[in-house]
Amino acid sequence: MKAREIKQGIYSVGAVDWDRRLFDALIPLPDGTSYNSYLRKGTNKTALIDTVDPTMQSVLFDNLAQLGITHLDFVITNHAEQDHSGTLPVVLEKYPDARVVCTPKCKDMLVDLALAPGERIDTVNDKETISLGDRTLEFIHAPWVHWPETMLTYLREDKILFPCDFFGSHLATTDMYITDEGQAYESAKRYYAEIMMPFRTNIQKNLEKVKDHSIDIIAPSHGPMYDRPRFITDAYRSWAYDDPKNIVVLPYVSMHGSTKKMVEYLVNALAERGVTVKQFDLTVADLGKLAMALVDAATIVIGTPTALIGPHPNVVYATFLANALRPNLKFASIIGSYGWGSRAVETLSAMIPNLKVEVLPPVICKGFPREADFKALGNLAEAIAARHKQNNFVS
Ligand code: FEO
Numbered sequence: 001m002k003a004r005e006i007k008q009g010i011y012s013v014g015a016v017d018w019d020r021r022l023f024d025a026l027i028p029l030p031d032g033t034s035y036n037s038y039l040r041k042g043t044n045k046t047a048l049i050d051t052v053d054p055t056m057q058s059v060l061f062d063n064l065a066q067l068g069i070t071h072l073d074f075v076i077t078n079h080a081e082q083d084h085s086g087t088l089p090v091v092l093e094k095y096p097d098a099r100v101v102c103t104p105k106c107k108d109m110l111v112d113l114a115l116a117p118g119e120r121i122d123t124v125n126d127k128e129t130i131s132l133g134d135r136t137l138e139f140i141h142a143p144w145v146h147w148p149e150t151m152l153t154y155l156r157e158d159k160i161l162f163p164c165d166f167f168g169s170h171l172a173t174t175d176m177y178i179t180d181e182g183q184a185y186e187s188a189k190r191y192y193a194e195i196m197m198p199f200r201t202n203i204q205k206n207l208e209k210v211k212d213h214s215i216d217i218i219a220p221s222h223g224p225m226y227d228r229p230r231f232i233t234d235a236y237r238s239w240a241y242d243d244p245k246n247i248v249v250l251p252y253v254s255m256h257g258s259t260k261k262m263v264e265y266l267v268n269a270l271a272e273r274g275v276t277v278k279q280f281d282l283t284v285a286d287l288g289k290l291a292m293a294l295v296d297a298a299t300i301v302i303g304t305p306t307a308l309i310g311p312h313p314n315v316v317y318a319t320f321l322a323n324a325l326r327p328n329l330k331f332a333s334i335i336g337s338y339g340w341g342s343r344a345v346e347t348l349s350a351m352i353p354n355l356k357v358e359v360l361p362p363v364i365c366k367g368f369p370r371e372a373d374f375k376a377l378g379n380l381a382e383a384i385a386a387r388h389k390q391n392n393f394v395s
Helices: 054-066 088-094 104-113 181-210 230-241 258-272 287-296 313-325 344-349 371-390
Strands: 004-007 010-012 015-017 033-035 038-041 046-049 074-076 099-102 121-123 129-131 136-141 151-155 160-162 245-252 276-281 297-304 331-338 363-366
Touching: 015 054, 054 088, 074 088, 074 136, 099 104, 104 121, 151 181, 181 230, 181 287, 181 313, 245 258, 245 287, 245 313, 258 276, 258 297, 258 331, 258 363, 258 371, 276 287, 287 297, 287 313, 297 313, 297 344, 297 371, 313 344, 331 344, 331 371, 363 371
Parallel strands: 046 074, 074 099, 099 121, 245 276, 245 297, 297 331, 331 363
Antiparallel strands: 004 010, 010 038, 015 033, 038 046, 129 136, 136 151, 151 160
């Protein structure tokens, strides 16, 4: 995208990446992404807020050229991850008077990760400000959204918050502000689930840090901006603070139909008891959707066949992911089948130390499930529904 004016003297100068389909060689990007960079010209000084992914550096430089920018005083670096800071060394070469402004932790990381010149980097304390003349930038340390060095930048007079990854979404669009709220909510929730959820308590603290700031616009470094900030701050409050809901997430694999039959039975038994189930066949599932489902769920039931005595590798991967994302789950169980022997339950149980859950009795059957197995699945559904009810988890 070409440079666009947000308000007088403030421009969006970043890049939209329509075609990127994988982030960190890990996270699916079904809707692409953007690397947003912002320019604020004050009466005395000019600041660039965050840069772009190195693959898009020509877009950033073309946009700065379009605006006639030949001099930068500051490059505000909210976050050291390469999609925002990978272009920093080239920006510093092109603008030899520019000073980098970041947190002390971020300085070390920029030197290590981007090989940025440390002598060009100034660090700021929490709540410290710098003046651009008629405009003031306030820096709000916000550790762990989602790295330890992160900060937010607040442009006081214009009431714009630049939170980098915080409140972001992987969504490629020509729109400066969100237009389709349903799509924006889905993209932001996916982003929260995959990137922010492991740091839920830090998210809560950082939400408190900005709650008294008067904010007209939130301008994140991924996805469109929010001209109705409550849309995204309320969503974050809900994801970070709310109790889990009356939902079971059921990721599974079935090799020869036995586990699938058990999954079908359990899903029906739960639905009959008023529990919402989100079922994912891990041979085809979008793991981003699984992560989103984990934001709200109270219970996870993992379904696996036995392969080489252990759980199916796709189930191992999804279980590792669920444990790493640290969702607010309260209960867990395992169902599945085996032909002649299995250590699947022991292996999976040992993989979820981060999930502070009560583990309900697993249901593992030899071969194809029979009456006793269906009865055990019914008991499991009953136990889950009862616990959700006791805890007042609502849909
Ligand atoms: Fe968008 Fe943590 O980088």
